[in-house]
Amino acid sequence: MEMEKWIHLELRNRTPSDVKELILDNCWSHDGKIEGLTDEFEELEFLSTINVGLSSVANLPKLNKLKKLELSDNRISGGLLVLAEKCPNLTHLNLSGNTIQDLSTIDLLKKLENLKSLDLFNCEVTSLNDYRENVFPLLPQLTYLDGHDPDEEEAPDSDAEGYVEVLEDDEEDEDEEGYNDGEVGDEEDEDEVGEEEKGQKRKREPEDGEMKTTK
Template structure:
């Protein structure tokens, strides 16, 4: 369990009885349905690493609350804002990869300051890194 190739995550998980024991989950290249990953719920209480690379996410608003999640991979999606929910839903996040998303303005990164445990933020190939005052603005911490 943990990797699916173009099958719905729900199909993978319905045969799994102990989602509360899963610590790492890789769903790269699965397709989201209107910004939701079917089967990804708050039942994954011990999840520490989640990879949602290239799943077609437009926002993070539909992510479930995952209190133990430390590392979140969201590269190669189409996220352009709405990062304010991360501090509420993922309070212990230490590593966040948003590379190759549609982040254009420093203001969209402002909510990440509320992630007190955040140590690593990857914004590679995001338009926001091309702004003249990107480094000085404290937008990414």
């Protein structure tokens, strides 16, 4: 599906200013550019455009509140300077699986003063000698590169864990409600069956008595 149509569906009768998270993964962009996204999405904090055929981020609108941008598995090779102008408060940027080949392309990200995490997995630039040792000095604001800090310590995935915990809690609540409802229903059924059995016994006992007296 085309990106512009997908955005329309994602809105679900909301206004763009109501949207804080927008996932456009696996839709398609004409001419390798972002389409249908405007600066009306002024509250947007998370944008994901994984595998949408992007070759450029030039059409990205002004998104002052955007913090996390997913651009994995596209065809982006440069033009990253625009990110500092359009998304000045970006903290997490994922460019994994793009066609970034040299450090000069990455150097353009130094104007993203709030950038803490950068992912470049499966980009050609990662095969350069002393890749990690060179990137951290280029981008001194970075805390994590490809999920690890300069000492190779893994980044805590606190946001993802929190999201999973919320989902798990919701599922547990639903299961508990369903379980409790089932228990109540079973008890009611058992009570009904018990009453029926008692009634049948009460009915049978006199019959047995009558048969005995008849004999």
